[in-house]
Amino acid sequence: MKTSIEGINLIKHFEGLHDGNLRKIGLQPKKCPAGIWTEGYGHAMRDSKGKFLKGANIPIGTVKNESEAVKLLMNDLITFENIVKSNVKVGMTQSQFDAVTSHAFNTGGSETMFRLINEKAPRQVLENWFTQRYISADGVILNGLIKRRKAEANLYFK
Numbered sequence: 001m002k003t004s005i006e007g008i009n010l011i012k013h014f015e016g017l018h019d020g021n022l023r024k025i026g027l028q029p030k031k032c033p034a035g036i037w038t039e040g041y042g043h044a045m046r047d048s049k050g051k052f053l054k055g056a057n058i059p060i061g062t063v064k065n066e067s068e069a070v071k072l073l074m075n076d077l078i079t080f081e082n083i084v085k086s087n088v089k090v091g092m093t094q095s096q097f098d099a100v101t102s103h104a105f106n107t108g109g110s111e112t113m114f115r116l117i118n119e120k121a122p123r124q125v126l127e128n129w130f131t132q133r134y135i136s137a138d139g140v141i142l143n144g145l146i147k148r149r150k151a152e153a154n155l156y157f158k
Contacts (some may be wrong), residue, residue, distance in 0.1 A: 001081070001092070001094070003081060003098055003099050003101050004094050004098055005075050005156070006073075006094075006095070006098055006155070007055075007094075007097070007098025007099070008073070008077070010098065010099075010102050010151060010152070010155060011042070011073070011077075011101075011102050011105055011106075012073070013041030014102075014106070014144065014147075014151070015038075015073075015105075015106075016021070016041070016042075016059040017040070017041060017066060017156050018030040018038050018039050018040060018042070018063075020058070021058075021140050025043040026059060026064045027039065027064060027065065027066075027069065028058070028061055029045060029058060029061045030061075030096070030140045031123050031138035032137070032139045033140075033142055033144075033145075034138060035054045036053065037052075037053040037054065037058075037059050039062065039069075039115050040070075040072045040073060040149070041062040041069050041070070041072070041073040042076075042106070043069075043072050043076055043107065045061075048050075055071035055094070076105070077101065077105065079104045080101050080104040080109070081097075082099055083104050083109045084097065084100050084104055084109070086145060087118075087119050088100065088113040088114055088117050092117075095155050095156065095157075096117075096156050098142075099130075099155040099156035100117070100152075100155070100156070101154040102148075102155070103130075103134070103149075103152050106134070106145075107130070107134045107149065110134070112143055113129065113130075113133075116129055123157065126153075127153050130150075130152055130156065131149050131150055131153050132149075134149060135149055
């Protein structure tokens, strides 16, 4: 299973096309609310050791236009689709796969979410989990994450 256009559009909507400095030509890296430098559609930038780039120094971006951002997103999606495929052991609809992949793209995935899905938890339990978890960064509840989790829940139960 691959992420559908609907799932890709959900991710693109909530990630946005990152441009941290609108005064410069091209797309510039931007910090996410968790303090990680990102570029394109939410691609987390890493150092040569694979660690997330953080800190005050603005890294040099590699994404110069939307076409490159889309290519990077599609490449990143492979990782998160594989995380979902390797952790979810029950059948899923396309909408469910898209919702869980969006969640994993944003959070890295959740063992609790995968367990609830595999146990076929009741709708209310899963819906509550989707909408009440992973809605903060550094202890601050963010409206954007509340909206994203609600959209993912809506897509999951479509």
